[in-house]
Amino acid sequence: MPKRNIIYLFSFVVLLVTACKFNPNMQKPGENYLQGEWRQDTSVLQKKLVDYSLYNLRFNCDSFFVSIKTFSKANAGADSCTKNGQWTEYAKGVYQQSNDTLHVRGLFCNANYTYKEPTGCYRSGVYEEYFKVANKGDSTVQFNPTSSTIAIKAHLIKRNTCNPKPL
Numbered sequence: 056m057p058k059r060n061i062i063y064l065f066s067f068v069v070l071l072v073t074a075c076k077f078n079p080n081m082q083k084p085g086e087n088y089l090q091g092e093w094r095q096d097t098s099v100l101q102k103k104l105v106d107y108s109l110y111n112l113r114f115n116c117d118s119f120f121v122s123i124k125t126f127s128k129a130n131a132g133a134d135s136c137t138k139n140g141q142w143t144e145y146a147k148g149v150y151q152q153s154n155d156t157l158h159v160r161g162l163f164c165n166a167n168y169t170y171k172e173p174t175g176c177y178r179s180g181v182y183e184e185y186f187k188v189a190n191k192g193d194s195t196v197q198f199n200p201t202s203s204t205i206a207i208k209a210h211l212i213k214r215n216t217c218n219p220k221p222l
Contacts, residue, residue, distance in 0.1 A: 082219040083117035086152050088191055090114055090217055093209035101205065105129055110198075110207050116217040119159050120147045120168070121182075136176030145171075146182035157186040157198065 093112045101107040106127035113120045127140045136142060147168055148161015160183045163171045173179040186198040186207070194211040 081221055082217075084217050084219060085114060085117040085150070087217075088196070089150075089152075089157075090116075091214040092212040093196060094212050095207045095209045098208070107205070110209065112198075112209065114150070115215060116219050117149050117151070118147070119150045119161065121145065121159070122166075142177060144177050148182065152188070155188050157188050159184050159186070 091114065093110075093114075095110045097107075097109060101109075106125060106129060108123050108125045111122045111124070122143055122145050124141065124143045127137065129140075143166070144163060145166055145168075146161050146163050148159060150157060150159040152158070160181070163177070163179045163182050165171050171179050185201040187201065188196060189199060189206075190197040190208075196209055196211075198207040198209065200207065
């Protein structure tokens with residue numbers, strides 16, 4: 056076998072071995088200060104807007120579940136999805152924090168955590184958001200979404216501890 060072919064083969068094997076990695080078989084512990092359920096309160100500013108959303112976030116180890124309740128004063132016509140200007144969307148997935156940035160990525164789902172089909176009302180598919188985390192207190196945290204100018208000021212409803220589970 057020519058020397059050139061051996062070098063190509065060796066390079067390919069090294070690339071293959073270093074490019075592939077197995078997924079972890081256990082949940083990661085996540086951020087201690089986030090563990091639990093956080094609820095956003097309505098602000099006076101939000102009530103003046105045409106539409107706004109309120110977040111309820113739950114963190115367990117490296118996983119999150121979010122419900123986003125949206126209120127709209129805009130006339131959506133005969134749309135059966137908006138239910139008099141109020142509706143709730145759900146998403147679940149995993150999160151990572153790097154310095155002051157919290158990255159959540161998952162999928163839109165139904166209220167019972169099951170996968171949401173792409174048909175029907177509201178958004179479906181990938182849910183992804185970046186938040187700048189500020190003002191961390193014992194029972195308060197402020198999430199500043201990079202996709203919005205309205206901060207999510209949340210207070211702790213229930214604290215929990217992470218008990219990593221096998222995946």
